[in-house]
Amino acid sequence: MTKNNTHIAYFCPSLSWGGLEMNQLRNAEWMHNRGHKVVILLQKGSRIHQEASANGISVDFVQPHKKYFDFGKAAQLIKKIKQHNITHLIVRDPKDMSVCSLAKSWSKKKFFLAYFMEMQIGIPKRDLLHTIRYSSFDLWSCPLPWLKKQVKELTRFPSEKTLVIPSGLSLDRYFNAPERQEAKTLLDLDTNKEYIGLVGRFDEQKRQLLLLESFNQIKDKIHHDLVFLGESTHGESDAYFDKLKEYVRENKIEKRVHFRPFRPDVETFYSAIDVFVMATKSETFGMVTIEAMAAGCKVVGSNQGGTVEILNHGEFGELFETGNAEDLSNKLMVSIANQDFDANAVKDEARKYDAEIVCNKVETALGI
Incomplete structure (x- = not known):
């Protein structure tokens, strides 16, 4: 199939604006820039609608749907697929799998249905209902091998249709960050001064407090300060951020801990720090870890999920026991003291996640 007769639709009716939605938009932009015809099916007025329109990506509107058995919305999706002559439909949210599976099963127009996994599988899904739903998919793409193993163990999806394709990033900005x-x-x-850093929204899941506790344990043994880049989730309470600031005040470490608001040139943050910390309990993939590696940072990460x-x-960074502040403290000390750290080797490892390489793999998997 050539680019001239390929039309890729990215299905994203979410109103949220997180990693999943950003990845849908990012991948749509890459395929658009590579000469493919692209449209994003989304909710009117959503953040991804605003971002896609600002970046010149074609959109069309769909309505929110029920997680399961939404026959009406599946019929509407079929009309969109026919209207745009869609050849490939890309799904990233597991909540969208049911309605897209129904559309594939009922549609007279044949199209390639692909699921690009962004979340772990929480519980076994080897039952008949899930097996029938998944049978409509032509591809299940996993960003890392451990997730492919999950698919094999927790579903009945055919292994020959399950591939590992990393989530990609345009890495030039990190390779060429400011001095x-x-x-x-x-x-x-x-x-x-030298700095330990963590980037991400101020949220219990990101575990900034754990890093604060670890830093407080070793602050008198190191010369590094601690810096956070982020902000509270839009529209939600600042309670966790307030909790972090209260901890800083109570432990009298105001001069050693710095908070900076999120900024679009996040590569500047990575360039400013010596050690990056991924403290999240179990990150499915962890884009920020790859960003930090591309910038040449030392990395200390939780020993669960995709970070491993x-x-x-452990070849390209230190791993600490998830949730263990003392072990995180120890690994921070090891990382800071590491005189043999090879920033270029870490940057080279990050290159396999570069957008150009990932897009080539996606095109091969989609047969385009």
């Missing part, structure tokens, strides 16, 4: 001293100046940080494979079981 460290300049980055520190841009972040209004002391250029004479991204760091190749």
Whole structure:
């Protein structure tokens, strides 16, 4: 199938704006830039609608649907597929799998249905209902090998249709980030100090408090300060952020801990820090870990989820016992003291997640 007769639809009726929605948009943009005809099926007025329109990506509107057995919305989706002459439909949210499966089963127009996995499988889904639903899919793409293993163990989806294709990033901006001293100046940080850093929304799942506790244990043994880049989730309470600031005040570490608002040039943050921490309990993939590696940071990450494979079981960073502040403290000390750290080797490892490589794999998997 050539680019001229390929039309890829990215199904994303979510009103949220997180990693899943960003990945749908990012991949749509990449395929558009590579000459494919692309449309995003989304809710009118959603954040992804705004972002797609700003970036010149074609959109069409769909209504929110029930998680299961929404026959009416499946029929409406079939009309959209016929209207746009869709050849490939891409799904990333597991909540969208049912309605897309129904559309594939009923549609007289044949199209390729692909699920690009963004979330772990929580419980076994080897029952008849899930097996029938999944049978409509032509491809199940997993960003890391451990997730492919989950698919094999927890579903009956055919292994020959299950592939590992990493979630990609445009990495040039991280490879070419500002020099460290300049980055520190841009972040209004002391250029004479080194920093441990964490980027992400202020949320219990990101475990900024765990890092604060670990830092407090070793603050008198190291010269590094601690810096956070992020903000509270839009529309939600600042209670967790307030809790972090209260901990800083109670432990009298205001001069050693710095909070900076999120900024679009996140590569500047990575360039300013020496050690990056991924403290989340179990990140399915962990884009920020790859960003930090591409910027040449030392990385200390939780020993669960995708971080383990991204760091190749400790070859490209330190792994600490998830949720254990003392072990995180110890691994921070090891990372800081590591005189043999090879930033170029870490950058080279990050290159396999570059968008160009990932897009080639996606095109091969989709047969386009």
